[in-house]
Amino acid sequence: MTRETLAGKQVVVAVTGSIAAVEVVKLIHELRRHGAVVQTVMSEAATGIITPDALTYASGRPAITCITGLVEHVSFCGDEGTADLLLIVPCTANTISKIACAIDDTPVTTFATTALGRGMPVLVIPAMHHSMFRHPGLIDNIRRIEAWGVEVIGPRIEEGKAKIAGTDEIVLRCERALLGRPLAGKRALITSGPCREPVDDVRILTTRSTGQMGRALALEAFRLGADVTVVHNDTFPCVRNIPAETAQDMHDQVLHQLNEHGGTDIYISAAAISDFAPEHREGKIPSGKPVTIDLHPLPKLLDAVRSAYNPFTVAFKIGRKPETKARAMIRQGVAMVLMNTPETMGSSHGAYTILDAKGTKHIEGTKDEIAAAVWSGILRRIA
Incomplete structure (x- = not known):
């Protein structure tokens, strides 16, 4: 079930005459699943690509295709307007340039001028041919x-076109614009997912971790306004992704990021970092016979980070009875430890016990809900 992060928020989705307008119905549905009330407004060019009825159906509210005596632009985006955010998606080169020159000759540009005059959040999602996006005047x-103060969400450059950003990214940007950014100015460094230690040239030693918890923590930090770096072997939207395959890779990349940026405000060790590295064998170990693999213990990255920079640190401890070791970590200066059992690995849901200096708190839910609870606890501590 999707968290209603945008509950109580009204988003005006303004659509202009790009073929990417056909993607907007899906976006509107996703915004509504996150709890937003969506009002659509269209330029005349947009109505030639997607019908107003389609947007009316998607939003549950009549699409605005012209400014009438009801002064819709003022009702929604004026000084006493009801809208919380103006999202122009897709936005053509023509519309961007009109907004820059305060030209109001379409319903969308009139909404934009009104919103900018009020000072409310405005997000622009460009979509056009790549050559148009490179025009020096447009730049x-x-x-x-x-x-x-307008936030322009850069397009995906594919097939010679500047395509609109993905739906997940757009929703995340809307959430970030509307949730108050309590983590603005804070840097968060997160490790996520499994490590993969080579046994031979074919096989690896790893864990059942899928990185879902790390992803949820990273995206929640982004929603709340943080500058987020994730060290892992995956790609999450909106954050800085630093690749790491093995525990040594993760160790090197984390310390490099800390050295490069002079530390971090918050470090969350959500990755299932390998405790052991097998002795690597060249080629492929022949099958059909018993094999002994030597495992060599690896240094703890958490200790290296805390020793060098001592950020606000959140750690994870997995096991059947992890509390003794978790309490020792708190005594050593870790700010928060999430304790869980192996069953949570690879699952979209989980049950965790959060331990800090004040005691314990048990939480259950989706990984997104767990992440929200963790960041709520962090904010109480660093506010």
């Missing part, structure tokens, strides 16, 4: 509206 106009 200047994007810089101009960004200087006014």
Whole structure:
């Protein structure tokens, strides 16, 4: 079940005349699943690509296709307007340039001028041919509206086109714009997922971790306004992804990131970092016979991070009875430890006990819900 992170928020989705308008119905549904009330407004060019009825159906509210005596732009985006965010998606080069010059000749540009005058959040999602996106005048106009506080979400460059960002990224950007950014100015460094230690040239030693907890923690930090770096072997939207395959890779990359940025405010060790590295054998170990594999213990990355930089540290401890070791970590200066059992690995849900200096708290739910609870606890500690 999707968390209603946008409950109580009204988002105006303004659609212009790009073929990418056909993607907007899916986006509207996703915003509503996150709890937002969505009002759509369309330029005349947009109505030639997708019908107003489609957006009316998706949003549950009549699409606005012209400004009438009801002064819709003022009702939603004026000083006393009901909207919390203006999201222009997709946004053509023509519309971007009109906004930059305060030209109001479509319902979308009139909404934009009104929203900018009010000072409310405005997100722009460009979509056009790549050559258009490289036009120096357009680049200047994007810089101009960004200087006014407009957030422009860069396109995906594919097949010679500047395509609109993915739905997940757009929703995350909306959440970040609307949730108050309590972590603004904070850097979060998170390790996520399994490590893969080579046994031979074919086989690896790893864990059942899927990185779902790390992903949930990283995206929640982004929603709340943090500058987020994740060291892992995956790609999450909106955050800085640093690749790491083995425990040594993770060790090297984490310390490199800390050295490069002079530390971090918050370090969350959510990865299932290998405790042992097998002695690597060249080629492929022949099958059909018993094999003994020597495992060599690895240094603890958590200790290295705390020794060098001592950030606000959140650790994980997995096991049937992990509390003794978790309490020892708290005594040694770790701010928070999440204790769980092996059953939570690879699952979209979990049960955790959060331990800190004040005691314990048991939480259950989806990994997204767990992540929200963890960050809520962190915010109480660092506020």
